[in-house]
Amino acid sequence: MPATTVFVADARSTDNTVAVALSFANRLNIAVIPGGLPSVGRNEGARRATTPYVLFLDADMELSDETLLRRAMEKMKRRRLECLTTNIWCSGGTLMDHLLYAGNDLVQYVSSWTKPFSTGMFMLFEKKKFDELRGFDERALYAEDYLLSKQISPGKFGIVRGKVLTTNRRFKKMGHLRIARMFVKTALNSWNHDYFLRDQNYWTEV
Secondary structure, three states, rough: OOOOOOEEEOOOOOOHHHHHHHHOOOEEEEEEEEOOHHHHHHHHHHHHHHOOOEEEEOOOHHHHOOOOOHHHHHHHHOOOOOOOEEEEEOOOHHHHHHHHHHHHHHHHHHHHOOOOOOOOOOEEEHHHHHHHHHOOOOOOOOOOOHHHHHHOOOOEHHHHHHHEEEOOHHHHOOOOOHHHHHHHHHHHOOOOOOHOOOOOOOHOOO
């Protein structure tokens, strides 16, 4: 059994998340832990981790590229990075879904030179740096992943070639226009920490 533990933060889900996760227990070292808002569950998993690096993934992510994790770790160690992410692609999505995720990836590349950001869909962190930053802000009701990753200096942030797959559930629930508007408002409020402590109704709807 692999030595690395996969922590599944479950916030009293009703879609058999725990059962599905534990069905892989014969191949992976699975531990189900208490969740809540994403920052709470992620911090709890990180507190229990004893590895030099921690990888955060959203529940609906698919790692279709078998080489991605190996290449991500190699890049982290070779360049001595503190945080690394990759591209996001919407599996089976519409043209508009693809355009919005492509836009996110483009902005992510451009901003990596001045003020990096990573989404929690795929965020690989050096554990030492994660602890130094005190993890995700559990007061944040929105974009806690953005708040944390933007504290990384450009020289310590990386984007590994490739992609992870996600669903278009966010767009189906909230609509493309509203998601795009929230993305723009997030960028405009980059220096306004209080903005992220206010409820934007994102998790209520998603």
